[in-house]
Amino acid sequence: MRGTPAILHLDMDAFYAAVEQAAKPSLRGKPVVVGGLGPRGVVATASYEARPFGVHSAMPTAQARRLCPNAAYLIPRFGLYRQVSDVVMGLLRALSPLVEPLSLDEAFVDLRAGGQAVESADDARAVGERLRRDIRAATGLSGSVGLAGSKMLAKIASERAKPDGLVVIPPGTERALLAPMPSRTLPGVGPATAQTLRRSGIDTVGEIAGAGEAELVRLLGKAHGTALYAMARGIDERPVVADRDAKSVSVEDTFDTDLTDRARVRSEIGRLADRCVERLRASGRSGRTVVVKVRNYDFSTLTRSETLRGPTDDPAVVREAAARLIEGVDTTAGVRLLGVGVSGLADFTQEDLFAQAVTGRSAEPSRSVPAVPAGPESPGGPEDTDGGTAVVRRWLPGLDARHARYGVGWVQGSGLGRVTVRFERPGSPPGRVRTFAVDDPELEPSDPLPLPGGQLPEPAIRPKVMSSSDPAGPAPGTSSP
Incomplete structure (x- = not known):
């Protein structure tokens, strides 16, 4: 942990929806919901204008439509989101070489590693405010910033800062700040752990710290109990880790109606394999293990994998391996989701003719339905x-x-x-x-147009600049994508 608030956590506000509002002038200030649009679609992000109606991420889109029928419901455009994310991450890397992206719209930064002079809460606040101004100038979007002496506390601070605000937690104030927060505020406390704690009369972070390490180890096991006791006292020694390597590349689609036709299943697997290789090549990687994922009509899920003799980014090789794998799966009862992935990633390819299903078969990609960028829906339309x-x-x-x-x-x-x-x-x-x-x-x-900076008007909600003692802001433990 840092003795000064030198760990920064940035979380862009309603990122996907905000990008769509910036790109589509007629949607500014209006409810926007981004996600899957079919009967089985799920909300990825809802704009702040949609949230008062009860719409939130991970909600079925059908339910969101009932709650907010007048919102604009849009398919995701991940290509554009990645372009905007690259700009934001570039601004973070200008602050420090130690940037740990968690997603397209969220990252930790170790400011000390970049030589930033962060000796006090005021120094940290100045860095955070400058970053927020630079992000708005470069993208037109707003982000919420938290600064503290550890990753856990910096993330809690950014959640308290939403939307479009900044919170600094000065070292030494952690335990008083954490004590009244619900137990699920802490990393690693999900529904099951929270229920176990609740049965023992433990509901808040302060009560976790008061229970003592021995009691938590008895309830949760040594590793989990020890880690939770430390975090409840504001101790988090996890470092900011830059350049996390992806372990796999995958794509999947959920279908509006269950697939029962075997030829359609084979066709979809081929299409997904081609999309997977496109992502693999875009990342400059290759892989040697091909994985097929099948979710049946009853939500049971299975995977099948095949390891090749060497890493490849050849679409024909991946397509044929995926086809072999799906042949061993009974899909006659109905399939609601299919996926294809590649793991065992490497930075090179190894030509291996024997990895082909049929020696001498053309390696040219087959003609397939062109995929709409990042669309989670099954094919349909004109x-x-x-x-x-x-x-x-x-x-x-x-x-x-x-x-x-x-x-x-x-x-x-x-x-x-x-x-x-x-x-x-x-x-x-x-x-x-x-x-x-x-x-x-x-x-x-057509392709998305680039998003120039400064396209959003000033937010209707005034930006918040708070210390950890401020009562204002959303309830702790909540987050916004």
């Missing part, structure tokens, strides 16, 4: 043809489109052979809406 091969054109709400006459815009909705597009771009005034036939030859999917 069909076009390209050289006799069916190509699915999916006009899902939120995706980018370009018209030969009207320019760039985004899909508001589609159905009954029609698609509605709003023509606007980041930084423009709210645009006009036009409707076309789904097979209009002048309308085509």
Whole structure:
């Protein structure tokens, strides 16, 4: 632990929804929900305008629609989110080489490793405020910042700072701050652990610390009990670890209706394998173990894996291995989710002809349905043809489109052979809406436009700058994606 508040935790505010509001001028200040749009879709992020209606992440989209029917429901555009995340992470790395990303919108930073002069709470606050200004200038988005002497406390501080605020926890105040918080505030306390503690009359962090190490070890086991006792007293020695290596690369899709047709299952596995290799190559990696994941109609889940003779990023090799694996799985009762992954990652490829399912088979990728970037929905929508091969054109709400006459815009909705597009771009005034036939030859999917900085107006909620003693802010232990 640091003797000064030199550990910074950044959590971007409602990140996916905020990016969509910045990219789509007509959605600013309105409820926006990003996630899966099918009957089995799940909310990834809800904007702050949608949250008063009860909408939150991990909620079924169908339930969110009932709570907030007038929100804009959009498919995720992870390519754009990664671009914005890269800008934010670049600003963090300018502060210190020790940056530990937790997701696209969240990271820890060890400020001392970057030579930042953080000797007091005021020094820490100055660094945090400068970072928040730089993020808004570069992306137009807001982020909440927590600063403390440890990772656990810095994350608690950023949660108290939401939305668009900054909280510093000066060393020496940790135990008084933690004592009244619920037990689930601490890392490692999930529903099961909280229930075990509750049965012993332990509900708050202060009561965990008061129970003593011996009692916690009796209740939870030596490793868990010892770690929890330390954290309840504000002790967290975990270092900020930069450049965490991914252990695997995978993609999966949940389908609106259970798949029972064997040919469709094979086709989906091939499509997922190609998408997985695209991600693998984008990361500059290769892998030697191919994994297939199947979730059945009754939510039972199984995986099958095959280890190749050497690491590869060849789509034909991964596709054929995945096809072999799915052949050994009975899918006749119905499949709700399929996934393909590659593990055993390496920074090189090893050519091995014997890794192919059939020696001499062409390694050229097969023609497959082009995947909409990061869309969790199963294929559906209007069909076009390209050289006799069916190509699915999916006009899902939120995706980018370009018209030969009207320019760039985004899909508001589609159905009954029609698609509605709003023509606007980041930084423009709210645009006009036009409707076309789904097979209009002048309308085509397009790539997201880059998000320039400073596109969001000042938030309606005033930014908060608080010390750990401030009573304002959301309840501790809550978080916002």
